[in-house]
Amino acid sequence: MRAALARASRKRVGIKPDGRAPAREGTEIKSADGETIGKVTSGGFGPSVNGPVAMGYVETKLAAPGTPVALIVRGKPLAASVVALPFVPHRYVRI
Amino acid sequence: MTTRYTKDHEWIRLDGDVATVGISEHAQSALGDIVYVELPEIGKQVEQGGEAAVVESVKAASDVYAPVSGQVVAVNEALDGSPATINEDAEGKGWFFRLRPSSPAQIDALMTAEQYKEYLATLE
Numbered sequence: 001m002r003a004a005l006a007r008a009s010r011k012r013v014g015i016k017p018d019g020r021a022p023a024r025e026g027t028e029i030k031s032a033d034g035e036t037i038g039k040v041t042s043g044g045f046g047p048s049v050n051g052p053v054a055m056g057y058v059e060t061k062l063a064a065p066g067t068p069v070a071l072i073v074r075g076k077p078l079a080a081s082v083v084a085l086p087f088v089p090h091r092y093v094r095i
Numbered sequence: 096m097t098t099r100y101t102k103d104h105e106w107i108r109l110d111g112d113v114a115t116v117g118i119s120e121h122a123q124s125a126l127g128d129i130v131y132v133e134l135p136e137i138g139k140q141v142e143q144g145g146e147a148a149v150v151e152s153v154k155a156a157s158d159v160y161a162p163v164s165g166q167v168v169a170v171n172e173a174l175d176g177s178p179a180t181i182n183e184d185a186e187g188k189g190w191f192f193r194l195r196p197s198s199p200a201q202i203d204a205l206m207t208a209e210q211y212k213e214y215l216a217t218l219e
Contacts, residue, residue: 020131020175022151045130045153052131074133074149 010038011063014085015054017071017078022052028072029056037062040071048088058082098186099162099202100211103144106186107162109202113169115190116162118150121215123185126152129178134170135192141167143201148191150181163201165194 017023027040043054058069065084070077098108104122108115123129133149141147141161148159170192174180181189196202206214 020178021133022131022156024156045128045151047153 009060010057011060012041012055012057012085013063013065014083014087015040015043015056015069015071015080016049016083016087017052017054017080019078020051021073021078023054023071023073023078023080027054027056029058030070030072030077031059031062032068032070034070037069046087053087054080055085098208099205100208100214101160101162101205102214103160105159105162107202107205109196109199112195112199113193114163114165114196114199114202115193116147116159117190118159118181118185119211120185123182123189126150126154126157128153129181132174132178132181132191134172134174135167137167137170139167141165141194150178150191159191161194162205163194163196164198165196167192167194169193 022045023040023043025040025042028036029038031037038056038058040054040056046053063082065082067082069080069082071080098106100106100119104119106117106119129150129152131151135147143164144160146158147161150157150159171190
């Protein structure tokens with residue numbers, strides 16, 4: 001398992017766009033240097049967050065929460081950051 | 096001052112030499128809760144049927160097409176802060192942008208409210 005993790009070149013992360021525009025599935029993720037580092041697998045509007053949220057795979061070295069990234073929505077880069085999942089911790093008790 | 100409609104569910108209302116554009120009541124209810132709009136830049140030249148704005152709801156992103164050709168002269172900046180206005184008043188306060196039509200005759204060729212209603216009936 002540890003070996004498998006060590007080899008993983010990409011990691012699934014939460015992504016929070018800075019603005020209000022949602023990034024949908026398939027959106028390209030770029031690093032601050034403009035390099036393509038991954039893709040959004042799922043994204044939309046999160047009512048609990050009251051803003052856009054997304055999830056996607058990025059290169060492991062850029063997967064730390066707080067890493068600034070750019071999402072290419074309709075040809076334009078939108079500022080976003082890598083965040084820890086879940087966006088909203090659950091507040092119920094499992095029984 | 097009458098409102099005309101397109102088959103892509105935009106409405107347009109000419110007032111003097113400037114026309115206001117938005118999406119129809121039917122469109123807002125089909126989209127569901129609208130969470131974001133992308134408006135054109137003021138001064139942009141749009142072509143009839145060309146992409147002019149984007150509207151995103153909780154369900155999907157849709158393009159808003161220019162009902163007629165012309166130059167964008169104003170955008171509804173209030174929508175940035177409260178896109179839900181479109182759900183509340185799609186054909187009033189929820190307007191998207193204003194443009195100066197290059198050929199006002201294009202507006203007359205669009206559907207009247209009555210014709211649009213008949214058109215919607217054919218979609219069901």
